[in-house]
Amino acid sequence: RDWVNWTWLSGDHIVEQHVHNLDVAHWFFGKTPVKALGFGSRQRRVTGDQFDNFSIDFVYDDGRHMHSTCRQINGCTNSVSEYFSGTKGFSNSSSDNSAKETNLVDKNGKVIWTYADAVKSEKLPADPISPYVQEHVDLIWAIRTGNQIVEAENTAISTLTAIMGRISAYTGKAVTWEEMLNSDLRVGPKPEELAFAKKYEMVLKPQIAVAGTSKE
Template structure:
């Protein structure tokens, strides 16, 4: 497939389809501009242990794999009068697995007439009489599904990332504005923004605990994720979707699909997005697909601050999933501890105690459930919440880092915002689509000079 294999910087960054200046994109309701003042109204979610009772809310799940099934169960745990009404996926076996989990773990039955299979299943779920749509397909499909859900005036929980390319990002940003105009509630899967230890540290740093943030680091280094080997009974499309975390057009590569969590924490704590990136990466041991398995990116902000971002999915290496911010008066790991400039501990999050009186490193409510508690609370109490824009902007930053690593070039946020890059086939058929045989792993330094 020509579009997949031509990874020159020219292709990523020219023939722009401008979507508006970066400076016009405002912070979302849960993000504070902490750099402007030290005593701020943070507009954080209520953080209830359970959403308040109210009118019954029926949810439909689009994408019934592991994350979709998990999100469905988390939604049911969020409060009273909640149900899963419809399920949709391109594969019937994934629906059956999800359906069985709902029955066995939550005593929740989904009627046969509300089961939808195929590439058009998303629209059938949306039209089935649901109030809330849970979007959990591979990320490539998210922009179209989000737009359809908002067009139908449905509240949305959507997993991260929200797109794999700049064209998709602009679609999500436009849909987010539409959701605001309709008063819809949108929560995304950046669960650290709903995790109580992170939130407590964020509040203190937003109000000056470490002074001005002047540097940051974020990491998601772990062993390899799963993969699927080709199966003679599968078409090319079926194989790629079943192996989706290893294909660029479906996942966005792991800097976008997974490391977005850590990058987003830095944007949340600083209230800023970087304006340019220089990165590198490679493919060392990944066995399927066309992605890298390691990235290292230097993100630079307009005030000169740097965030070093590092992610890796390789067995047998040092692992680290964390964030760190350095301020003029101290530092923090963002999750549970703040230190002064000399390294003395200023704050430690008070975790619940176990039976022996020792702190357990967990929070009272799982952030995966808290996301849904917050969504349902905002729906029932008519509290504005729309995380689509902030997640899309972090998503765009991660794409900027990916493009820089793939090409070996410096990439700016303006360039990537205005890029016409669109990944994947133009039509979806469960057959052979000409990608696997021609897709190539990027080679940095071979990109054409964009000014030539």
């Protein structure tokens, strides 16, 4: 029941939850970052070994950057959103508000696309379908029609991106994509350690990462 607070079970919340935002960025950039440098901290958690917050700078081979932040702390203002800024303007795909408020803005601050525009030109529903409903609609459609939706590779890439950011925050060091592809990292107790702890009703002691000293 406490699995979500342990890195070896959940991957930490940058992997378990924030990976969905990284997945959006992966779709937008169409490529993987080549390096990550970030930090995080543990302020209020009382169980497990994971952090409360992360701030990661992901760097791409063409010089673009993605600043990715996430936090799980009660009593704070929350935001689940993605903003992409370029030479011609920026996009707001925030899910903090209704999808009806999603828009594109040019460099002069003029709104050039809204969801209402898409309702007319792309025949989208006037009331946006919740993504948490749509994913099940797509799954059932795939099962009933036999049209497979294969997302295994994208899932693996987004997950590895999140792990790269986590390792950088845990260690305080820059981590490259090549290092991740060649990593033999293993987290969590070995099977025999779990069996021993269960047999003698022992509680596993968390090993909390400290930047500058942790190796993984």
